[in-house]
Amino acid sequence: MKISYYPGCTLKTKAKELDVTARLCAKALGVEMEEIENWQCCGAVYPMGTDEIATKLSAVRALDYAKHHGGKLLTLCSACHNVIKRTNEDMKSNEDMQFRANNYMKLDEPYKGETEVLHYLEMLKNVIGFDVIKKAVVKPLNRKIGAYYGCLLLRPSGVMAFDNPENPTIIEDFIRAIGGTPVTYPFRNECCGAYVSLKNSELPKQKSRKVLMSAKEKGAEEVITACPLCLYNLQANGDGILPVKYFTELLAEALGVEQ
Amino acid sequence: MTKQERVENMQRLSGTDVRKCMKCGKCSGRCPAFKEMDIKPHQFVSMLERGKIDELLACDAIWNCLSCMACVERCPRGVAPAAVVEAVRDTVVRMQGKNGITAEEIPPIVDEFIPQQLLVSAYRKYNK
Ligand code: SF4
Numbered sequence: 444m445k446i447s448y449y450p451g452c453t454l455k456t457k458a459k460e461l462d463v464t465a466r467l468c469a470k471a472l473g474v475e476m477e478e479i480e481n482w483q484c485c486g487a488v489y490p491m492g493t494d495e496i497a498t499k500l501s502a503v504r505a506l507d508y509a510k511h512h513g514g515k516l517l518t519l520c521s522a523c524h525n526v527i528k529r530t531n532e533d534m535k536s537n538e539d540m541q542f543r544a545n546n547y548m549k550l551d552e553p554y555k556g557e558t559e560v561l562h563y564l565e566m567l568k569n570v571i572g573f574d575v576i577k578k579a580v581v582k583p584l585n586r587k588i589g590a591y592y593g594c595l596l597l598r599p600s601g602v603m604a605f606d607n608p609e610n611p612t613i614i615e616d617f618i619r620a621i622g623g624t625p626v627t628y629p630f631r632n633e634c635c636g637a638y639v640s641l642k643n644s645e646l647p648k649q650k651s652r653k654v655l656m657s658a659k660e661k662g663a664e665e666v667i668t669a670c671p672l673c674l675y676n677l678q679a680n681g682d683g684i685l686p687v688k689y690f691t692e693l694l695a696e697a698l699g700v701e702q
Numbered sequence: 703m704t705k706q707e708r709v710e711n712m713q714r715l716s717g718t719d720v721r722k723c724m725k726c727g728k729c730s731g732r733c734p735a736f737k738e739m740d741i742k743p744h745q746f747v748s749m750l751e752r753g754k755i756d757e758l759l760a761c762d763a764i765w766n767c768l769s770c771m772a773c774v775e776r777c778p779r780g781v782a783p784a785a786v787v788e789a790v791r792d793t794v795v796r797m798q799g800k801n802g803i804t805a806e807e808i809p810p811i812v813d814e815f816i817p818q819q820l821l822v823s824a825y826r827k828y829n830k
C-alpha cells in the first residue's frame with residue numbers, strides 16, 4: 444500500500460532520524476510512504492488571523508496534490524500535522540478562505556478540503572493496527588516509557604480530533620504494542636514552551652523541566668515525542684533528567700529495523 | 703481610522719466572538735504562561751470586548767503566549783482567547799518597526815541543535 448507523505452523541512456535536516464525511522468518501519472509494516480512532489484515548508488505554526496491566506500497556501504498545495512494521489516496525506520511532525528489539518532478544515536468549512544485560496548491557486552478543479560489528513564500515529568492505529576504491530580515486534584521494549592503529547596497533536600481538539608485532549612491514550616497504546624510499559628503522568632499534554640525560547644528563554648526552561656520531572660516522578664525511564672521542537676526543548680532544557688527520543692526510533696528498535 | 707473601527711478590525715481579525723465570554727477565568731486558570739503574562743488570557747477577551755486596545759497593544763504578554771490552545775480547549779463558551787492574543791500580536795507586528803524579533807537577533811542565539819521548526823515558528827509569530 445502506498446500513501447502520499449508530507450515530510451516538512453525539519454525532518455529533512457535536524458530531525459532526519461524521525462523521517463528515516465518512520466519510512467523504514469512503515470515499509471516493514473507494508474506501507475510505502477511516497478514523498479509528495481515540490482512540497483514547501485508549511486510555516487510551522489497555524490496562522491489564526493482571519494485575513495491570513497497566503498501563509499496557508501503551501502499547506503493547501505500539498506493537500507491538493509494528495510487529493511489527486513490517493514486522497515490521503517500522511518504527516519509526521521506534530522507541527523506540520525497541526526498546520527495542515529487546521530488549514531484543511533478551513534478549506535472544508537470556511538467559505539471565505541475556500542474562495543480566496545482557490546482564487547489564488549487557479550487549479551483546474553477547486554480544492555474543498557477533500558483530502559484526509561492522517562498523522563503517522565493514526566496510520567499505525569487505524570490503517571495498520573496496533574495488533575498487527577504487536578505481532579511484528581521482534582524485540583519487545585521492556586522499559587517504562589512516558590508519552591509526551593505536547594499540544595499540537597491534540598489541540599484544538601474540535602479540529603484535530605486526534606484523541607481525548609485531557610486524557611489521550613494513543614501513544615500509551617502504541618507503547619504497549621511495542622512491548623513497553625506506558626507511564627501516565629500529569630504533564631504529558633502540557634506545552635513545553637514552544638517557540639518562545641527565542642524571545643524569553645526562561646519560559647521553555649521551566650516548562651520543559653516540569654514535563655520531565657513529572658514523567659520521572661511517575662517512574663518513566665525515557666520520554667517519546669513526535670515533535671522536533673518538543674524534542675529540542677526537552678533536551679536543551681531538561682538537564683538530562685530523562686532521555687528523549689522520537690517514537691519512531693523506538694518502533695524501529697522493537698521491529699528490529701536496521702537504520 | 704476611528705478607534706471604534708480599529709477595535710472592530712481587531713475583533714474581526716481574531717475570528718472569535720468576545721461577547722460570548724462569561725468571565726469565568728477558566729482560560730487563565732489553564733494557561734501555562736500565566737505568570738509571565740502582564741495581561742491574562744481572560745483579560746485579553748474582556749479588554750477587546752470593551753475596546754481597550756491601546757493597553758493591549760502595549761502589553762508584553764503577546765510575546766509569552768505559547769499558542770498552546772489550552773485556553774481554547776477549556777473555554778465553556780467557545781471563545782478562543784489564543785486567537786485574541788494572536789490578533790493583538792499580529793496588529794503589533796504588522797506595524798512599522800514593531801517586529802518582536804529581527805533577523806540580526808537570531809544568529810547569536812542559535813545553537814547547532816535548533817530545529818528549523820523553531821526558527822520558522824518564532825519568525826512567523828514575531829516578525830511580519
Ligand atoms: S512544521 Fe516544521 S517541519 Fe513542518 S514544514 Fe513546517 S517548519 Fe518545517
Ligand code: SF4
Nearest residue numbers: 593594595635637673
Ligand atoms: S509542546 Fe511545545 S513544541 Fe511540542 S507540540 Fe506543544 S508547542 Fe510544540
Ligand code: SF4
Nearest residue numbers: 733767768770771773
Ligand atoms: S494559547 Fe497562549 S493564552 Fe492560551 S493558554 Fe496557551 S499560552 Fe495561555
Ligand code: SF4
Nearest residue numbers: 723724726727729777
Ligand atoms: S474561559 Fe471563556 S468564558 Fe471563561 S473567561 Fe475565558 S474566554 Fe471568557
